[in-house]
Amino acid sequence: xxxxxxxxDSGIGGLTVVKQLMHYLPNENIVxxxxxxxxxxxxxxxxxxxxxxxxxxxxxxxxxIKMLVVACNSVSAVAIDLLKSTRKMPVLGVIDxxxxxxxxxxxxxxxxxxxxxxxxxxxxxxxxxxxxNPHIQVLSQPCPLLVSLVEEGWITEQITRLTIEKYLQPLLxxxxxxxxxxxxxxxxxxxxxxxxxxxxxxxxxxxxxxxxIVKDMLINLKLTRLDxxxxxxxxxxxxxxxxxxEIGTRFLGRPLADTQxxxxxxxxxxxxxxxxxxxxxxx
Amino acid sequence: xxxxxxxxDSGIGGLTVVKQLMHYLPNENIVxxxxxxxxxxxxxxxxxxxxxxxxxxxxxxxxxIKMLVVACNSVSAVAIDLLKSTRKMPVLGVIDxxxxxxxxxxxxxxxxxxxxxxxxxxxxxxxxxxxxNPHIQVLSQPCPLLVSLVEEGWITEQITRLTIEKYLQPLLxxxxxxxxxxxxxxxxxxxxxxxxxxxxxxxxxxxxxxxxIVKDMLINLKLTRLDxxxxxxxxxxxxxxxxxxEIGTRFLGRPLADTQxxxxxxxxxxxxxxxxxxxxxxx
Numbered sequence: 001x002x003x004x005x006x007x008x009d010s011g012i013g014g015l016t017v018v019k020q021l022m023h024y025l026p027n028e029n030i031v032x033x034x035x036x037x038x039x040x041x042x043x044x045x046x047x048x049x050x051x052x053x054x055x056x057x058x059x060x061x062x063x064x065i066k067m068l069v070v071a072c073n074s075v076s077a078v079a080i081d082l083l084k085s086t087r088k089m090p091v092l093g094v095i096d097x098x099x100x101x102x103x104x105x106x107x108x109x110x111x112x113x114x115x116x117x118x119x120x121x122x123x124x125x126x127x128x129x130x131x132x133n134p135h136i137q138v139l140s141q142p143c144p145l146l147v148s149l150v151e152e153g154w155i156t157e158q159i160t161r162l163t164i165e166k167y168l169q170p171l172l173x174x175x176x177x178x179x180x181x182x183x184x185x186x187x188x189x190x191x192x193x194x195x196x197x198x199x200x201x202x203x204x205x206x207x208x209x210x211x212x213i214v215k216d217m218l219i220n221l222k223l224t225r226l227d228x229x230x231x232x233x234x235x236x237x238x239x240x241x242x243x244x245x246e247i248g249t250r251f252l253g254r255p256l257a258d259t260q261x262x263x264x265x266x267x268x269x270x271x272x273x274x275x276x277x278x279x280x281x282x283x
Numbered sequence: 284x285x286x287x288x289x290x291x292d293s294g295i296g297g298l299t300v301v302k303q304l305m306h307y308l309p310n311e312n313i314v315x316x317x318x319x320x321x322x323x324x325x326x327x328x329x330x331x332x333x334x335x336x337x338x339x340x341x342x343x344x345x346x347x348i349k350m351l352v353v354a355c356n357s358v359s360a361v362a363i364d365l366l367k368s369t370r371k372m373p374v375l376g377v378i379d380x381x382x383x384x385x386x387x388x389x390x391x392x393x394x395x396x397x398x399x400x401x402x403x404x405x406x407x408x409x410x411x412x413x414x415x416n417p418h419i420q421v422l423s424q425p426c427p428l429l430v431s432l433v434e435e436g437w438i439t440e441q442i443t444r445l446t447i448e449k450y451l452q453p454l455l456x457x458x459x460x461x462x463x464x465x466x467x468x469x470x471x472x473x474x475x476x477x478x479x480x481x482x483x484x485x486x487x488x489x490x491x492x493x494x495x496i497v498k499d500m501l502i503n504l505k506l507t508r509l510d511x512x513x514x515x516x517x518x519x520x521x522x523x524x525x526x527x528x529e530i531g532t533r534f535l536g537r538p539l540a541d542t543q544x545x546x547x548x549x550x551x552x553x554x555x556x557x558x559x560x561x562x563x564x565x566x
Contacts, residue, residue: 037331038320038321043434048320148430151427154428157449159449242400242401243400265551269552
């Protein structure tokens, strides 16, 4: 069917997931929303992230999406059940696919997870991993500075290498053999992270694993687009700041075409109180 | 008079300004609002920052403030005229006081300015400085990573020193003798910045200069609080994330007491379209 896959993220880091979706599903229409007006989410409270998640999903609802992909790890960590319970279409976050790949991969039963403060503090990765295999040891490390380093474009700088070393030293000392890149920004640093941890450790790119699962789900649910005309990939953001194109291109791996700025506060104002109800119930 | 001074910032960096206000004006009531739900502003567009500034000021309007202090450099850079034109009370940003101190200080007529991307790209510091003295050369450098380093608490780390060196090298090569710390987060790094640039360069702390000017203005306008009972200092934020107290204490220099979380989106919803009018006019 022709309806698009909806993808949202706290900003434009989720374009690393879109990049993988475009690779594994080159015939699908995609509509992306990045909440660049309120980015980042990963340093904010769980309650606030849940509220923002409902609002972002409400924006994508307008496009008649056939599936909702939450490209943001922080949202996937704290709001995926809320999104599933308030939506009719299939909803997939980036955590489950990353966890499944890591659990299959680890030989020593020791998995490392790196992500934002919100993602790590939620314990979502830990709970998912031990839910699948209680014998696996999980070592987590919040790495908030990596997001800023990627956005600054310091991809090969020595300062970035030192920062990665400082954050990952505890995981390496504990002997993990698999590390989940639990933030959409980290695939941009994958090469340097691999250099720091060595070739024996497998890095799991949640975005890539998510795209694979999305493909399986669309086939199983008979939701694949069959139209032979070229698909449409649309980008919406709530703010277009300085260097937007440069940073976006870094994530997507190709130039960002025709991104539209949404007057997101006015959209929320039109929604009125509707959008707040599920959260009030969850309080 | 007993009405409070209103102070707002994009987050809790503005507490460095409150710290100085409490030092220079120990008898004043203060009400602070930090928009921690949407922090940072410095990486966002000018249009969005202007909209957020109107909303933050509207929140403080509720307290009958006798003066509005904009503790955020990014807002001071792009929205101070808008705030002045839409408010009846005196409005002061952090840029004018910092500029006046720097212009008095420089002997070589070469001033460096460091700040967020939004602050530096606005050219607000440059325009103010050459407006006061067209013979002064202004060298500007956006330093976006410094905010993240302060929030991560890496105040004395080698990585922070290397980052400061990398950012400041161009300014030092050009021979500035005065550098304005054009972001509320930077006073926390003042000691390390001073070590990097050497003792011959004067660092201007905009927060301190702002507090001095606020004191002068209150005296001149006969708005000083005369009550001998202890003053009230109230803190409101739009989100209370992980490590909030730890980070807040770092900025304020003392423990943050009784911070209240505001349901800011609901406040904005109640304001309805009123709050958007001035911005629509300015488009």
